[in-house]
Amino acid sequence: MNLVEHYIKLRSAYPPGKGEMAVTVAELAETLCCTRRNVKHLIRKMEERKWIRWMPGSGRGNRSVLIFRRGLEEMAVSHFTDLLEKGRVHDAMEFLRREELPEEVWEQCRERLHVRLGLQVEQADNRRREVLKIPLYRKLTTLDPSAVSVVAECHFVRQVYDTLVHYDAETRQLRPHLAHAWESDSAHAEWTFYLRKGVRFHDGRLLSAEDVRHTFLRLMEAPNSVMPWLARYIAEIEVMDEHAIRFRLTDSLPFFPRFLGTVNTSIRPREASARRHVGTGPFQIRELSDSRVVFEAFDGYFRERPLLDRIELWLVPGEKKGEARYQLPGEDEGGGEREVLFEQFACEMLVFNFRRPGPQHDIRFRRAMRAICDRRRMVKELGGNDRFPADSMLPEKSRSAEVSPSSLDEARSWLEGSRYAGETLSLYYFDQSEGNCGTKAKVADWIRRRAQAVGVRISPVPVPIDWLYRKELEEKADLFLMADVFDSDFESSWFMFFRNVNLFRRFLDPDRLNDVDRRTDRFVRGSSAEDRRRIIDEVEEFLHRDLTMLFLCHLYKRIKYPRNLQGMTFDSFGWADFRKLWIRPCGGRSDVARSG
Numbered sequence: 122m123n124l125v126e127h128y129i130k131l132r133s134a135y136p137p138g139k140g141e142m143a144v145t146v147a148e149l150a151e152t153l154c155c156t157r158r159n160v161k162h163l164i165r166k167m168e169e170r171k172w173i174r175w176m177p178g179s180g181r182g183n184r185s186v187l188i189f190r191r192g193l194e195e196m197a198v199s200h201f202t203d204l205l206e207k208g209r210v211h212d213a214m215e216f217l218r219r220e221e222l223p224e225e226v227w228e229q230c231r232e233r234l235h236v237r238l239g240l241q242v243e244q245a246d247n248r249r250r251e252v253l254k255i256p257l258y259r260k261l262t263t264l265d266p267s268a269v270s271v272v273a274e275c276h277f278v279r280q281v282y283d284t285l286v287h288y289d290a291e292t293r294q295l296r297p298h299l300a301h302a303w304e305s306d307s308a309h310a311e312w313t314f315y316l317r318k319g320v321r322f323h324d325g326r327l328l329s330a331e332d333v334r335h336t337f338l339r340l341m342e343a344p345n346s347v348m349p350w351l352a353r354y355i356a357e358i359e360v361m362d363e364h365a366i367r368f369r370l371t372d373s374l375p376f377f378p379r380f381l382g383t384v385n386t387s388i389r390p391r392e393a394s395a396r397r398h399v400g401t402g403p404f405q406i407r408e409l410s411d412s413r414v415v416f417e418a419f420d421g422y423f424r425e426r427p428l429l430d431r432i433e434l435w436l437v438p439g440e441k442k443g444e445a446r447y448q449l450p451g452e453d454e455g456g457g458e459r460e461v462l463f464e465q466f467a468c469e470m471l472v473f474n475f476r477r478p479g480p481q482h483d484i485r486f487r488r489a490m491r492a493i494c495d496r497r498r499m500v501k502e503l504g505g506n507d508r509f510p511a512d513s514m515l516p517e518k519s520r521s522a523e524v525s526p527s528s529l530d531e532a533r534s535w536l537e538g539s540r541y542a543g544e545t546l547s548l549y550y551f552d553q554s555e556g557n558c559g560t561k562a563k564v565a566d567w568i569r570r571r572a573q574a575v576g577v578r579i580s581p582v583p584v585p586i587d588w589l590y591r592k593e594l595e596e597k598a599d600l601f602l603m604a605d606v607f608d609s610d611f612e613s614s615w616f617m618f619f620r621n622v623n624l625f626r627r628f629l630d631p632d633r634l635n636d637v638d639r640r641t642d643r644f645v646r647g648s649s650a651e652d653r654r655r656i657i658d659e660v661e662e663f664l665h666r667d668l669t670m671l672f673l674c675h676l677y678k679r680i681k682y683p684r685n686l687q688g689m690t691f692d693s694f695g696w697a698d699f700r701k702l703w704i705r706p707c708g709g710r711s712d713v714a715r716s717g
Contacts (some may be wrong), residue, residue: 125200126216127153128172132193133221138626143184172196183674194226195509200385201230203239210435214412217438234437243431250430253702257436260411262587263400267336268345270589270623275384277434280416280699281323282387282400285314285333286378290609293650295378299328299388299401309375320423322390323405330366335391336359337368347588347621348385355643376645376653379613403427403700412436416699428703443717467606468514469564471671475630476595485539487668492532493571494671496524503563508674513661514607514615516675532575545578549598552583564673565602594625604676612653616641619660625670633669 122130134152135142144338150159164438167173174188175576200463217230231278238254262271266278286301300314321329341352354377357369370377380386400708403422414434418427473481480486496510511521548568550561572579588594594601605624608614618624619641626634640660646654648707664670687703 124163124166124170125196128167128191128198128376129193129197129219130221132189132191133195133223135189137193137223140189142187142189144187145178145184149187152524155355161498165424166552172319183310193223194229197222197226198229198233200375202233205234206411209278211410211412222606231437234435238435239495250705251428252433253429254430254433254435257414258437258700259586260436261409261414262590264406264409265345266385266389267340267343268347268590268620269385269459270347271586274606275418277404277414278384278387280404280432281402281406282384282389283396283402284383284387285316285381286377288382288608288610288613295382298382298383299333301380305377309373311367311379312377313361313365314381315422316366318364320401321421322401323399323421324390325421326390328388328401329363330360331363332391333366333388334360336388339389340386345625346385347617349622350620351380362384372646374645375648376612379610382610383608383613383617385617404432407431425700427700429699467604467676468511468516469508469604469676470511471673472601472603472625472628473668473670474595474601474628475633475669476628477599479544479599480539480541481546481599482505483540484668485535486541487592487671489532489575489577490537490572491668491671492527492529492566493575493577494536494673495527495571497526499504499564503560503567507560507677511672511675513672514605514618515657516613519672519675528574529571532631536575536577541577543578545580546599547580547582547586547597548600548602549582549588549594549653550602551586551588561602561604568602579595589623598628600627612644612650615657616644626716629669633667 129151131152144159149164150157153160153163153165157669164173164175165216170191171366172191174186174190176188178185201213201216201249202218204210204216206689213234217227217234220463223231234258238256241251241254243251243252257273258394261277263269263280264274266282266483269278280576283299285298286303287296287298289296298484299316299320301317302310303314305312313331314331316328316330322328335349337355337358341355342349354369354370354372354374356371359367361367366464368377387400387402390399399408403419404427405419406414408419413436416432416434420426435699469594471490473483473487473490484714496512498509500508503639509516510519510524512519512524545688548565551564552562562581565583569579569581603624605618607618619626619637626637629637637660640656640663644653644656644660647656664672
């Protein structure tokens with residue numbers, strides 16, 4: 122801690138309106154967490170800089186007079202700005218995390234930070250570089266493709282890694298990617314993929330079939346993998362030559378190539394460790410810390426090089442807003458911005474934990490909770506601009522459904538014959554989740570108040586999003602409020618929702634787990650989209666009948682960006698495709714056409 126931070130800590134320990142204080146050296150030592158000798162040294166240095174005036178008391182133990190000559194706000198904002206100007210991003214972010222900063226000072230510092238975000242034009246090695254700096258309001262959990270389950274992290278993984286195939290949402294077809302072609306035998310039990318030649322990892326090494334083999338072995342064997350179930354379908358992986366690989370399956374599986382386009386199957390080099398993020402993607406990671414993540418364009422990318430040279434995510438402490446911003450410096454909050462209300466392929470749900478004892482095992486209690494969670498009332502009271510009632514995981518299916526209203530009287534009637542005995546149930550939710558799902562605290566409190574009206578005691582418990590990867594979640598939560606954002610390949614994403622070890626299945630008892638696995642196994646063995654859609658309807662009918670979970674709402678995400686920021690195409694997660702972003706110089710047309 123330097124002298125400025127000692128002063129800020131000292132000033133914040135006393136009321137802001139009092140500039141003169143009677144203190145002892147012992148009290149100051151306790152406040153500053155240092156020795157009396159060091160306190161005297163700090164006092165002398167602060168006096169030399171005319172930050173304070175110090176009038177020592179006469180005699181041992183007598184109180185001295187400390188007069189503050191610089192305000193807390195002035196010193197804190199000036200220090201924070203100085204850290205930013207010197208490029209000390211980590212120190213600046215750590216400074217924002219200081220508990221003693223009053224809210225108004227913290228807000229001023231964050232305003233100074235946002236001025237430095239957006240587009241920055243930098244000179245490096247006699248080269249002009251365009252850098253886009255974006256705030257992120259929480260720390261990342263993991264960027265390991267085999268383990269990633271959080272929306273933002275899935276998006277970032279896609280910038281760094283590539284998959285064998287790519288799903289085209291418009292045509293609903295698989296497209297070649299790292300593999301330029303593939304084929305199967307007549308039984309769809311043996312699949313061969315042919316890799317592009319000359320594809321390089323960020324470290325310069327050439328992609329080979331052995332890297333693909335290693336990736337899938339790791340997916341089946343790694344303890345933190347979200348796809349250990351692959352071992353149920355893959356019997357053998359054979360490297361035929363440097364650019365050809367064959368998967369022998371345990372049975373016929375026409376759906377198999379669709380797995381190979383999901384973000385978790387992104388290809389990594391065979392020697393890579395979980396902490397070394399080397400891929401073949403359009404961006405490579407240059408820095409990964411608790412304060413900043415830096416992506417640099419990969420000049421050797423086998424497809425079109427990104428138009429921006431560098432993208433920085435600044436991990437800003439503080440509350441997450443319900444909108445994503447791509448703010449450029451100099452842009453005002455009015456005509457210089459566009460706002461998009463983006464409909465995420467997302468569904469918010471209340472999940473019952475069947476791995477803990479409690480009234481949630483009683484269907485009558487679950488029916489009471491269904492009545493308590495009146496979806497139309499929830500939308501109306503929480504604000505209908507950001508959500509609409511869900512009756513399915515598919516938004517279009519929910520729109521055509523008749524979502525019947527429910528009453529608290531109905532809830533009371535179900536409770537009368539249930540096993541609920543007045544106990545308090547814990548309702549867990551992630552307090553720093555993506556996009557408008559950041560309103561989960563309001564949803565959890567709404568459920569708490571509605572339940573309280575009929576005598577059900579619910580205690581909302583916010584937890585960090587890294588609890589997604591911790592067993593404490595299913596060990597402690599009676600209820601869990603979750604929102605799953607589906608990928609552009611809805612069918613693969615739907616299957617993964619039920620098979621990902623970090624999501625819904627972690628709350629199921631063995632009987633329900635076996636039932637879900639049996640139904641989803643039939644899903645991936647379906648020979649047509651119509652067959653698979655019937656199974657989706659069948660599973661959702663089971664969920665409605667059993668009330669294993671309660672559908673709540675579909676979500677919108679507000680995205681603001683300046684008109685000069687071009688190439689704004691959004692993926693299913695509501696993030697802009699970093700590869701296509703570019704900056705139109707001021708004075709240019711706003712309706713620029715671009716090929717590709």
